[in-house]
Amino acid sequence: MKKFITAITTIFITMGANAMANENTIYLDLKDGRVVIELDAAAAPNHVARIKELTAAGFYDGVKFHRVIPGFMAQTGDPTGTGMGGSGKKLDAEFNDTPHVRGVVSMARAQDVNSADSQFFIVFADARFLDGQYTAFGRVTSGMEFVDKIKSGTQSNNGAVDNPDTIIKMQLASDAE
Numbered sequence: 001m002k003k004f005i006t007a008i009t010t011i012f013i014t015m016g017a018n019a020m021a022n023e024n025t026i027y028l029d030l031k032d033g034r035v036v037i038e039l040d041a042a043a044a045p046n047h048v049a050r051i052k053e054l055t056a057a058g059f060y061d062g063v064k065f066h067r068v069i070p071g072f073m074a075q076t077g078d079p080t081g082t083g084m085g086g087s088g089k090k091l092d093a094e095f096n097d098t099p100h101v102r103g104v105v106s107m108a109r110a111q112d113v114n115s116a117d118s119q120f121f122i123v124f125a126d127a128r129f130l131d132g133q134y135t136a137f138g139r140v141t142s143g144m145e146f147v148d149k150i151k152s153g154t155q156s157n158n159g160a161v162d163n164p165d166t167i168i169k170m171q172l173a174s175d176a177e
Contacts (some may be wrong), residue, residue: 006135012056024048024139026055028149031165035122035143036173039107043096046136047107048114051137052172054087060170068152069159075108077119078165083160086117091135099137100127104122105138122147167172 030033041048054060059079066083067075078085086122100106100123108119116135123130124147140147153159 008169014082016047022173026051026170027173027176028143028170029145029168030146031168033143033146033148034148036141037138037143039138040096040136040166043098043142044094044107044135046091047135047137050087050089050091050118054171056173056175059087059118061166063104063167064161065150065166066161066164067121067159068150068161068164069155070152071125072155072159073121073123074150074152075121075159077117077121078106080115081164083119086119089117091116094134094135094137098131098139100130100134100136102126103140103144104136105140106130106134106136109134124148143150 024041026037026039028037029170039048039051053170060077063076064081065074065076066078066081075083091107091114093116098104102123102125104123105120106123108121113133118142122140139146151161151163151165153161
């Protein structure tokens with residue numbers, strides 16, 4: 001009986017840990033495959049909460065990667081596809097110690113450090129010059145090879161993309177179909 005209780009307790013602890021992990025995991029479905037993003041609520045609690053809220057509402061589904069600079073980053077999250085739009089809710093910066101290295105997911109913003117909204121970018125390569133200037137809130141844990149295949153613009157046109165790729169679906173792992 002003691003072994004049975006221990007086994008059941010282990011199962012429930014594991015299930016609880018998995019549920020908590022899924023609650024801070026996002027699936028980003030692209031044309032070439034699924035990207036898994038682990039959110040870092042300890043580093044940027046307000047940004048993570050907002051990203052989760054927008055994701056649960058389906059805000060990002062069909063949104064374009066409007067700015068993609070090879071060797072630097074892929075930016076999305078603007079429902080207008082112009083780089084000028086957002087959800088209408090500005091967030092105060094939550095700068096943290098997360099280095100902007102390959103696979104880090106961070107909030108885009110205008111010149112005002114407290115102007116992040118719904119736009120975010122995924123870093124292709126080390127971009128440590130962004131550290132302390134943009135709010136990093138997550139990291140790609142699998143599927144970076146699919147991020148690498150996002151159609152890009154050029155550095156000469158600041159990464160603007162003609163006929164850009166889109167987010168097919170973005171969902172919380174806990175709500176995944």
